[in-house]
Amino acid sequence: MKTRSPNGVPTEVYLSFVASLFGNRKTLFTGMIVHVVTYAAVYAKSGDAFYIYLTAVFACVCLFRIYWFGRFDRTDKNTLGRSDIAEWELRYLYGGVATTAILGIGSGYSIYFLRDSFCELACISVTLASMVSVVGRNYGSSKAVNLQTLSACVPIMIGFLLVGDPFMAVLAVLLVPFLLTTRMMANGVREFLYNYVIASREVSLIADRFDTALNNMPHGLFMVDGNNRIQVANRKACELLHLGNQASLKDCDLDVVLRYGSRQSFVDGSLPSLIQRQLTQLTDGSLSRTLVEFSDNLFLEFTASRRPDGVVVLIFEDVTPRIRAERRILHMVRYDPLTGLPNREFFVESVQDWFRRHDGGGKVGFLILDVDEFKHVNDMKGHVTGDRLLCRVADELQRIVGDATIVGRLMGDQFVLFFPDEGGVDLDARIRETHEAICGFYEVDGTTFRVSFSAGYVILGSDEFRQEEWQIKVDLALFEAKSRAKGSCVAFEQEMDARYVERQKLKVDLGEAVEQGGLHVVYQPMYKPNGTRIECCEALVRWVHPERGSIPPNVFIQIAEEMGIVSEITRFVLQQACADCASWPGDIGVSVNLSVQDLRNENILDVVSDALGEAGLPASRLHLEVTEGSLLAEMGVARSILTHLRSRGVTIAIDDFGTGFSSLSYLDNLPVDVIKIDRSFVRNISEEARGFRLLRGIVHLSRELDLRIVVEGVETEEQLMLLNKYQCADLIQGYVFSVPLPSKSLLGLMEALASKSAAMLRQKKMV
Template sequence: MFPFLFCLRDQHDAPLVILAAIVCLLTAAATVRLCRQAAWTDTGSRSLWLTMAGLTAGLGIWATHFIAMLGYDPGIVMGYHVQQTVVSLLVVLAGATAGLFIATRAPHWLGSLLAASVMGGGVTAMHYLGMAALEMPALIRWKADYVAASAVFAIVPLVLALPLALRGRSLAKGAAAAGLITAAVVLLHFTGMTAITLIPSRGEFSPLSMMSPRAMSLWIFLAVSCTIALTAAAAITSRRTGIKLRRQERENQLRVQGMKAQLDLALENMHQGLCLYDGDGRLLLWNQRFLDLYGLGSDALQCGMTVGQVIRTGIANHLPVTEVEQRAAEIERNLNQALSASGDAPAISEYPGVVVSVRSRALPDGGWVSTFDDITQQRRSEERIRHLALHDGLTGLPNRRRFNDVVDRDLDVTARAGSRLGLVVVDLDNFKDINDSRGHSAGDQALKMVAAALKDAVRENEHVARLGGDEFAAAILYREDYELADFVTRLSTGLAAINAGNAHDLSVHASLGIATYPADSQDREQLCNHADLAMYRAKGTVGERICYYEKGMDEQARERRQLAADLRGAAARGEMTILYQPQRSLKDDRVNGYEALLRWTHPKRGLVPPDIFIPVAEETGEILALGEWVLRQACEEAARWGDGLTVAINLSAVQLSQASLPESVAQTLLETGLAPRRLELEITETAIIADKPRVLHILRRLKAMGIAIAIDDFGTGYSSLDTLNSFPFDKIKIDKSFVIGSEERPQARAIIRAVLALGHSLGVPVLAEGVETSGHVDLLVAEGCDQVQGYLFGRPGHAPSLLAREQARLAAG
């Protein structure tokens, strides 16, 4: 330690030593600035700045050494070899530049150690090469320990200085780096100088061949000037770069602030709630929508809250206190599953009045983000869509699909519990008439009233539905027969109550068909079919509204379906014929007309009776086409007759329901050339009673054309004096059942007398059907009957025109 201080105090000129230290410090500061400039720039220009930093450091260190050497006074004359001095400069330039490049390429402690060793080694080599360049009348002896210490002093500070110079950002770190570089150079120099021991020598010494201190001062001046120039360039560039960086920083700050404001605005206006958590499950960020979604105040959440705390805070407003912990644990389990799974399926949380969809996505840093959607309205819409898919839009009752599901479920219950299932099919009898006469709004109102009546009639665990159109269904699980009977009674009573003074003045009637499981069927489809069959049986039976399924209905239904299929197009295939039965006057014993009777000869079944195929034709609507065909054929045939003979044609209730019937009849008469007075249309009172005002209106239009209207089968069905009083019929036909039974039953004779007396009092001619014996004739003549028809006077036969042609041919032959 004392030799070091002795060397510094007694062998160096203090002003020059201070000057050397100042030059070294300025050089180090410039080197640090240039290093930072290199760190701030892109890869392309970084090498240039590192080279400048290395040259600045090398020139400054070399100048520092030789300035200090100018202040060294060993007490003898000395000079410098030029070549060795130049080599020392090149060595320190290369070492400084290489060290900086190494430190940049290897930013770890081993890289820093290697870079410091290269740069410090270059500085050390420069020092001792510079000392070797000295020429003086003395020998230099070196102290090895001081030489080694000088090398260590040159390297160790640089290990700390280079990272601070290249990667530091603050002014303090830059000053520390410059100080450490200066310390390394100064310690190296003075420790190295302390290692010298001069021994006077008489060796050859020529001051003229050496570089004088004055010349060395010039070289040092040039080196310092270059250093200053590089330092100034570095300062100017660094200043400009600093200004640019500060401007960029301000712009970045403004941009960041703008982005933050936009982010805050976006977060606050998100449709979804949002919560951001770090890797430890701590809350980092949330938005107002999340608070609104869970009804929380602005101070309800704090940064750093755990996910469990956030969950409990959120659901506390929606659940009872006793349920919060259990629900929170469930939500945390769902969250962990969502974060560990690769899918993106949401977790649905339902609370009173609100339904929330939560999606959680893991982040690379171990945290996650959760988004919250209020799907309450969506869930309500889905439930409404589901309800609409399973319920009738008009009546609100379950539809066919829903009812089928209920019946399937109840069938499973019956199989397990040993109970039974009753299925009731309800069909309105006059719905088409309501629609046609009152409009579809009245029809809709009728359906609503029926639905309300059925809904009021059922109890818990009983079901009712609208299957479509005017068809409804009901189902009940029961064990005892009386339970099913009570169920059917409640349904029928409720339906009957509709007509008891409803505000819409609608008359609604329905037919009920009942089938049971397992007695009548083994599956739902068969059960429904059987209930339908029973309902159609009730609809087709006069005076019946309720019918239970019976075995054999299936075969009958199949038979009727096949018959209906065969009936379509039967007239076009030539299977239909019209027979004509004469009608005779008892006053002059002359034929005054014929009744046209339709007959069907089936290619396989043979002759099918009218009472079999006519009801089928009426059910399927085929009666309309058949009726037009019969009307045209009979009118064409009657047009060939002479003597004013009439033709009587029966009209069904279905034909009478057609408002276009008068126009159709008029067109047929016009095309066939038959006079309207020669056409007689026969109807039954049953055909009138369904919609009496409408039918009577159609009959009046026909009668106004000159067509005669006869009431057929009088005395059966719904016969009443009101019907005769409502319309001026042209003829009354007594049903054949009374004529045939008149010989055995006094009641039949009494009815015949009453009808004949009624006809005489009204001035309406009466025709008796079924006259087969002379006794029948005697009775009818005695009671004043006008006309008769029956086997006694002629069976139904071929067309009279055909028979006349055949008789003419035989007479001519």
């Protein structure tokens, strides 16, 4: 067997081998006593003083060894290097080899000199017995084994050989196998123990690494046996479940441990049955993964792995942040971020869930509330104030209807409510009471707003509920409410459905009319107040339906805005009006209305340029009219577009002036040349002195701002005379002079006026 060199083993293993030399001192001291007694007996039998000297030397060696054994015990082993360990091995060799040498010399001396059977037997027996102990005590050092066996056996072999007896010589030779066997046995023990130490070291290292990894992993871990008793628990498991010392959990029942943890911290009372059932399903293999909610502040996700021997490994992690994030995301998906009410999708889901949980029978109601004139709140006070007003409305709605009614926010300033069947409650009366209660005064940011709501609702039987139908019906009812009067509450009626179908058909027909040129343009002239001359004509689009006849402009223009094709109509009117105007005499201009959709982007600039270019019409002869409503809707973009058009020479007019909220506030900020005073100011000017004074005030302000004034809707001679008397208009537009006419008829009217003016001029010259 190959002897392993100390330099070939790790330092810590070398230290353990050397430390074994200094161990097991009871046998060492026993041997010392036996050696002293034996030599005393030999001296008593032989009377040879040599053994007294050997005993004295032996005692000195013993004291030497005891001294260094004590020093070794007091040495800090962790500070020893390989050279230090070698020095300690050498110190041991001094004592050990000296001891065996004394024994060997005593034995050889007895053989050669004493020739006494007792003395020979006593000395050789003690020496060979000590040789046997070499294997058990000194296996850790090959040097110790080799030197001690040689120092003990060589003197005996010499003694046998010196006697001169052939049989004694044979005994000397037979000691050689004894030496080799002893050496091989010691080496075998050392090699075995070396492998054991190395294996133990590796196991210890693996165990330390496993323990480090186990206790530093971000997941909790339980390993339970087939009886549900914990065999392994890491530090994270104890932290997550507040279980204290992990060592105390060994062989404890998992359910008992969890109940203890729940009582100590995160769950009041015993562990809920749901949690216990979930964990039981994990350990018995029914589930491989489950989420356990211990409290609102602790969610643990468990996974289980079952081994063939019945051991189950439970790994769990704290997923509370993830669950909270998922809940926040779910809340964001389901709820309106401004008001906190369910959004449209979640409102619909909640209603469907209610129907799944309730049998048919009874009545349910749906109500949509639309804040009247909410846009003006944003325009006057800003969107922040508008948002806060919506939040106040949402809070008030929830307070009024309570928890039984589902409240949601559809979009913008619209709210939707679902009134479930409450057994005998008059839903119609309750819905109207809710509408009446929500209307009123709201104070936001120090400002009090009087808020009214247009409302549409539908009541239907639970067995009649259809998701698509109720939304259409309640929207139709809301549309009807808005068309009647602000603040009204209208129930769905079957006739509304018919009107809706008719309106949808009208949309299809209007789309075809726009695509196929089914619209035409007429012109209403704007006269000088004395009626002698036409200066401009307003282009008015008309649609004659092949089946329903003439459709009023306020009807089909509104439909076109809903369809998003009003800009196509504007393009058509601009092209036709510019082409017709180019054929009119003199510098008569044409005026075209722009819609709010036309002012939302700068495409209108190209449309105007193309129309003027194709007709060859100077930009100064084109007037563009915009309403106050379109300006308020797109103030920033509108200002930019109108400024650009005006810089090209196009005249800009404000149509229906005086019907909006803040007409006077933007006259000085927008590129405006003309204002057209709405017909509502003219209708009763001969009867209402106050209204006429208001009209004259507007005229005075406009003249101070160098704006031209067109008065619309003048229908009687009396109105015309009053306007002329106080010089309230630069131009007059109305039936008092002319109804809207086609371009050809308008040309005849222009020629007649020109002839009349020429005749009057000739008559003046003759006079």
